Amino acid sequence: MxxxxxxxxxxxxxxxxxxxxxxxxxxxxxxxxxxxxxxxxxxxxxxxxxxxxxxxxxxxxxxxxxxxxxxxxxxxxxxxxxxxxxxxxxxxxxxxxxxxxxxxxxxxxxxxxxxxxxxxxxxxxxxxxxxxxxxxxxxxxxxxxxxxxxxxxxxxxxxxxxxxxxxxxxxxxxxxxxxxxxxxxxxxxxxxxxxxxxxxxxxxxxxxxxxxxxxxxxxxxxxxxxxxxxxxxxxxxxxxxxxxxxxxxxxxxxxIGLRMAQHSENALRIARFLETHPRVTKLLYPGLESFPQFELARKQQTSGGALIAFEIEGGVEAGIRLMNNVRLCALAENLGSVETLITHPASMTHADVPARQRQDAGITDGLVRLSVGLEDPVDVIRDLLQALL
Ligand SMILES: Cc1ncc(COP(=O)(O)O)c(C=O)c1O
Incomplete structure (x- = not known):
């Protein structure tokens, strides 16, 4: 060897x-x-x-x-x-x-x-x-x-x-x-x-x-x-x-260094877009000043990372419609890849978590998780725009 x-x-x-x-x-x-x-x-x-x-x-x-x-x-x-x-x-x-x-x-x-x-x-x-x-x-x-x-x-x-x-x-x-x-x-x-x-x-x-x-x-x-x-x-x-x-x-x-920096940069742009979209009722992204623990994020993370969690007006039904309507983003279980993935945690990744524990943890039925990839963020935003119509 x-x-x-x-x-x-x-x-x-x-x-x-x-x-x-x-x-x-x-x-x-x-x-x-x-x-x-x-x-x-x-x-x-x-x-x-x-x-x-x-x-x-x-x-x-x-x-x-x-x-x-x-x-x-x-x-x-x-x-x-x-x-x-x-x-x-x-x-x-x-x-x-x-x-x-x-x-x-x-x-x-x-x-x-x-x-x-x-x-x-x-x-x-x-x-x-x-x-x-x-x-x-x-x-x-x-x-x-x-x-x-x-x-x-x-x-x-x-x-x-x-x-x-x-x-x-x-x-x-x-x-x-x-x-x-x-x-x-x-x-x-x-x-x-x-x-x-x-x-x-x-x-x-x-x-x-x-x-x-x-x-x-x-x-x-x-x-x-x-x-x-x-x-x-x-x-x-x-x-x-x-x-x-x-x-x-x-x-x-x-x-990994290059990818994580770019994932964060893309996610920040997409989070800023989602934050101003009239149909988005709640948005969580640790790289945004509006994030409830922004100071802690600044203390222990170098940047916001690739994940965004959000809810849209119309609850679960609207969330499911959004996930069924995306074309570039893939509706999938995984996160953390070069491709942008969109997930419905309540019915997918966290379906086995008891409903009460999901609620206590803030995993509402309408929560959408976006794992932002390395596509041009403009293309992802375009896809989300058409899916949110
Ligand atoms: C934060 C976190 N830890 C652990 C796991 C489990 O890893 P694996 O799916 O490779 O078994 C996952 C899977 O989604 C995860 O998101």
Whole structure:
């Protein structure tokens, strides 16, 4: 196997291209190869080259792990088949029956389903609270010993923010770890470890790979002990990512800095347009001065990101009509790709979240989520204009 390219530069964009890459000594191939292999020839019993079986580790996956760890400013990363596989390993590695988690009220629907419908029967409990409300967070942590606090900021799909630094302090005082789902902004726009997070989770399916080509997940940490537990659990349950999606993600992530800056610039233009449209009754975008937590967004994010949430006059019916009428934007479940995607969270991504919890989290039946891509924003605005007629 080749050698990892030396890290001569620390700048984010340079790391996105080079960190963790493997130079192939036999061919000189510039790109890290796809090591599509199950197993590895061993020189002698007990003497291997660091790889034995691709459920435990694979060189292409390891290259992606080195790159993602470097981009988050951390030391360790494990990659998974999906974001929810990463979430599952996080929970199985850290929780035992009778233990408790406090999570943001507004999180990805699959995260709620995992806690409520998969982990609850094993005796693990989760309380969903408004983690943007300091008093509510402190109350939840005083009420019960808590293993970790899980926040998603901005939250999918309401874009509500949680103060990462403050939450890290409160969690630490209560003896809990802080896990941040950084999927919606990526390390290009938000740096949870600099704000004292213990673990960062990614659905690499979204902006990290960025091209709607793969599903994948990652757990990143600076703590060797936590990393050891994640690696052990990943191997024990068989949740590792396959080499080909890892290789595609290695290509996609190269342009993360450029893409996230452009996603934000396009989203800001589209949000400004929607804000002035007479049929839009509510609009949430963290890059706009009108956003209720604009100051917090300025404090912990570099820019507003790609997601916009809005409601239009006429409620659910009108929202559905809009989504059925778009031509350039794709009506789809995903977010975080170069193509603009439009979603109805109540019936799609968050359909499994109990209606009451959806309401408490502000996920109204009429809420529309727009994941702004890299098309010329003028074309997206034109599409939304005709769909809003
Ligand atoms: C914020 C967030 N975290 C985690 C996930 C789960 O990731 P995956 O779909 O890759 O399993 C998603 C999926 O939409 C998400 O939006």
């Amino acid at each position: 080749g050698v990892a390219v030396q890290q001569l530069a620390e700048s984010f964009d340079t790391l996105a291209l080079h960190a963790g890459a493997v130079a192939d000594p036999t061919t000189g191939a510039l790109l890290t190869p796809i090591y599509q292999t199950t197993t590895y020839r061993q020189e002698a019993v007990g003497k291997d080259k660091g790889f034995t079986y691709s459920r435990s580790a694979n060189p292409t996956v390891s290259a992606l792990e080195r790159r993602l760890a470097a981009l988050e400013g951390a030391d360790y990363c494990t990659c998974y088949a999906t974001g929810l596989a990463a979430m599952t390993v996080l929970c199985l590695a850290l929780l035992r029956a009778g233990e408790h988690v406090v999570a943001s009220e507004a999180v990805y629907g699959g995260t709620v389903r995992l806690f409520n419908q998969v982990l609850a029967p094993f005796g693990v409990t989760a309380e969903f609270v408004d983690t943007a409300d300091e008093a509510a967070l402190r109350k939840a942590l005083t009420a019960r010993p808590t293993r970790f606090v899980f926040i998603e900021t901005p939250a999918n799909p309401t874009l509500k923010l949680t103060d990462i630094e403050l939450t890290a302090r409160i969690a630490r005082d209560a003896g809990a770890l802080l896990v941040v789902d950084n999927t919606l902004l990526t390390p290009a726009l938000q740096r949870p470890f600099e704000l004292q997070a213990d673990v960062v989770l990614h659905s690499t399916t979204k902006f990290i790979e960025g091209h709607n080509a793969t599903v994948g997940g990652a757990l990143i940490t600076r703590d060797p002990e936590l990393h050891e537990r994640f690696s052990f659990t990943r191997n024990a349950i068989g949740a590792i990512q396959s080499p080909f999606p890892a290789w595609l993600t290695l290509q996609g992530v190269k342009t």
